[in-house]
Amino acid sequence: MEVFPAVCFPSLGYLRALASAEEAVIDIGEFYVKQSYRNRFDILGPNGKLSVTARVEGSARKGVSVKDAKLVNDEWRRLAKKGIQAAYGKSAYFIHYYDEIEALINDAVYLSDLSVGSIQFLLEQWERAIPAISETYVETEITKDHRTRHAFIEDDIKQAYTQVFSDRFEFVADLSGIDLLMNLGPAGAEFLS
Numbered sequence: 333m334e335v336f337p338a339v340c341f342p343s344l345g346y347l348r349a350l351a352s353a354e355e356a357v358i359d360i361g362e363f364y365v366k367q368s369y370r371n372r373f374d375i376l377g378p379n380g381k382l383s384v385t386a387r388v389e390g391s392a393r394k395g396v397s398v399k400d401a402k403l404v405n406d407e408w409r410r411l412a413k414k415g416i417q418a419a420y421g422k423s424a425y426f427i428h429y430y431d432e433i434e435a436l437i438n439d440a441v442y443l444s445d446l447s448v449g450s451i452q453f454l455l456e457q458w459e460r461a462i463p464a465i466s467e468t469y470v471e472t473e474i475t476k477d478h479r480t481r482h483a484f485i486e487d488d489i490k491q492a493y494t495q496v497f498s499d500r501f502e503f504v505a506d507l508s509g510i511d512l513l514m515n516l517g518p519a520g521a522e523f524l525s
Contacts, residue, residue: 334476335359336463338398338447340386341373341508344523347454349478351524356463358451359470360399360444362479364388370398371443373508376495377419381504384412386446399467401443409437420514423496429457429513454509458521491523 334353338360339346350356364370371386387404413434420426432453440446452462492503495515512520 333357333470333473335466335470335474335479337362337370337479338444339370339373339451340443340446341384341450341454341510343369343374343506344509344512345506346478347451347509348524350451350463351455351458351460353463353476357466357470358448358463359466359479360448361397361466361468361470363394363469364396364398364401364443370447371401373510374506375415375419375508376497376501376504376511377415378497378500380501381507382415382419384408384415386412386440386443388443397469398447399442399444403440403443403446412437416510420496420510423514425514425517428517433510454513457513457518458524459518460521460524493520493523 333355334349334357336346336350336353336356336358338358342350371388373384375382375384385408387406387408389402389404416430416433420430433450436446436449436453440449448465455462493512493516495501495503495511509520512523516523
């Protein structure tokens with residue numbers, strides 16, 4: 333079994349690794365790690381790569397699991413939605429997917445709600461299997477542990493596809509799955525194989 337961390341709106345590298353795993357589980361019982369990719373995702377906006385951070389209450393005191401890390405109800409939600417609108421408002425698939433993304437951002441109470449919800453949402457759009465979720469820390473029967481990885485860059489998609497601001501920037505890899513979804517819609521599934 334391959335164990336993955338809970339990551340909100342994960343990168344294409346993460347999604348590719350998850351989609352190619354024979355048996356995968358997302359561990360929401362692991363400790364929340366500050367300043368990690370667990371609560372951040374990157375999109376391509378009109379001014380370049382934009383990092384969006386889902387703020388966690390009290391920066392999640394030490395020893396709090398991902399499932400118990402509560403999200404702050406403040407400006408980050410508005411900024412996240414505004415960033416996504418600016419980045420993908422003119423994309424071909426924006427009107428098909430934005431409402432669900434907005435609802436995920438608005439309704440998430442805990443980091444795990446946002447992470448698991450966004451992973452499931454993205455995988456469903458590309459008709460990929462939804463992995464199991466573990467609410468307790470996974471310690472046994474692990475064939476590959478992705479929780480310790482700092483990034484999934486080596487698994488990232490290097491094959492370029494047309495991005496919204498391709499007239500301004502060369503292809504930017506290692507973005508959130510939102511980028512692939514907004515630009516290619518269901519056809520993005522081929523990039524996860």
